Amino acid sequence: MSVKFAVLGHGVVGSGVVELFYKNKKSIEKRAGTEMDIKYILDLREFPDSPYQDKFTKDFKDILNDDEVTSVAECMGGVEPAFSFVKACLESGKSVSTSNKELVAEKGDILLRIAKEHNCNFFFEASVGGAIPIIRPLHRCLAANDITKVAGILNGTTNFILTKMYHENMSFEDALKLAQDLGYAEKDPTADVEGHDACRKICIISSLVYGKHVYPRSVYTKGISKVQLCDVAAADVLGHAIKLIASVRKQENGKILPAVMPMLISHENIMAGVNDVFNAVLVYGDGIDQTMFYGRGAGKLPTASAVLGDVIETAKAKDTVLSQTWESINNDLFVDDIDNLKNRWYFRVPAGSNAPEGSYEHESGISFITKDELTFTQAAEMSAELNALAFLPVFE
């Protein structure tokens, strides 16, 4: 038997899926244990130079109505029409593998339920961390653990900018410009720089780990546009780097607390060494202690690798429903308020005669102080009291 699949969208990721599949077709079929081929590529545009002319269609119904197609790779991005297309595929029993983090973060609960009802799979390994295997390890390999915290560098663009600020003393503005010139950042960089992209990814991880859907609007999200070079330098004096950390932890009150914010992270933590456009996810559990996954979080072939890994799994798994489900829930009942985050904080304070008691003045003229166990509100109050010029949480 041969498995035929369709690719929805022929942009960066979709064309990568086609390219990588035909490059490694022989070994992919060996690993899948079955012959495989792409039957359709859906895109409204023309690709006259593509060697796969005969596979292109502009009509989604060609795919939906073809019973020979049992598996679909969705690489269009955005919520619509991706949601309608994926929903229709799952309802007709076709398994779907997607790279679309927005779709999973907004509609994952609904699509997973439909997949289960129709005895097929909805996979989304590519939606978080690009090439890094994280979704499958989290809900399979680490299934025996009580997972207490997950923290990640989940956005390559901001990590590139922070790396340039740290290693090359570049300003935020110059580093952003360079990222745009290199194609790492969009012309409108808001989604990356303000943390929205990382927010969607921590929503997916939170939902998967804790079994209830967490929506992006429920997550406290702060980006890196306010991070200043002098804070990066001060963090270094303290033995820390500044990274945009997306994290989720179990709270004592039974809720979970997801958040995205720039944080100081000690160089003793291996995640502080994750630089440039690389991503990483650190998982804490009662069995494993800690485990980190590292790799390219974006890009044509890395993301295609993750999508195809899922497609191969749909070919192997056939009727067994291997994808997890998570419940729909009112997030007020499940997501804790950010002010319940007790944390260590860094404050950059005035130097010289205005320096508050207990602060450390470095030879560069930067003065700072750290305080333990403060909530968000307390940290803001402390900042006012210290006349602080900036304050940031410290990753623990």
Next chain:
Amino acid sequence: MSVKFAVLGHGVVGSGVVELFYKNKKSIEKRAGTEMDIKYILDLREFPDSPYQDKFTKDFKDILNDDEVTSVAECMGGVEPAFSFVKACLESGKSVSTSNKELVAEKGDILLRIAKEHNCNFFFEASVGGAIPIIRPLHRCLAANDITKVAGILNGTTNFILTKMYHENMSFEDALKLAQDLGYAEKDPTADVEGHDACRKICIISSLVYGKHVYPRSVYTKGISKVQLCDVAAADVLGHAIKLIASVRKQENGKILPAVMPMLISHENIMAGVNDVFNAVLVYGDGIDQTMFYGRGAGKLPTASAVLGDVIETAKAKDTVLSQTWESINNDLFVDDIDNLKNRWYFRVPAGSNAPEGSYEHESGISFITKDELTFTQAAEMSAELNALAFLPVFE
């Protein structure tokens, strides 16, 4: 329906499996989608203080002949009687999950074939990298890649010793003594220190990735007992750490080249920052570029976490055969000779007036030189020519 499983062996790992299972039973059952329980624990010893008295048996046949037991966790270690027990379980259709690297490295091909013939699974996530999910990601998530190289720090004991030498200037002998005092090294540390443990693990990875069984006796293996403090210091001057690296790469002649040896690794490579007893595996592929997996490579609960992850998978997968198979093969036809390793080399050479041309003399009095693209034989010849005091390959 409820899934009953048995645990073979109640040593460090086996008792960890029992402990972690009952600690997280509720969430494990939720993730497995079925009720689960341990029906037997096999051990010849008595455990009068165990709360699970009623589950202990000294007779393997109790487990083998009980049709209610569909899944078995093998945590005994060693080739026999583990091999006979695992074989018998698979032949009667019971899936097996093992932490036993020796068993997999020596007999993996045979056991995987038997599992497939009997429509059950043989899983071994815990046999490499302890808590780190690496087996399943390698043959599932990265299945779309042409994997060109895998390199890992696969032995925690030697990594602990090298970390102490690097960070605390401790001699090999003192660091080994400390590792023994802390319980990280055995009284007879040969298997760790001389690289045999890492060798078994790279055999398993090589077999899995390249689809043909690689036996430990086919792998060039050198340990760390000859690594000297002055080489660790010289490597640092060069911007490198020394790590025991187990690696396998595809050769141009179609063979693969696995090896275990101490190597210099640049601090720019994230694996150089893997310290203490932690392990890591770095995978290079044409889709992913590079991906690293990091975590605790040994210990009671970390290893138990990996075994239980597999057991949960056997409960979910039921009759679908998800484990990979690999072929038995004459290793002479598949494993390349170590002298076909072309590499960059570091040579520690005499200082002062005896220093060879082009060598670098550091203020500490250590002199060294590096040379590119030398085979093993050429490096040995060069070492004699330079009157080198030590020479080591550089990880690239």
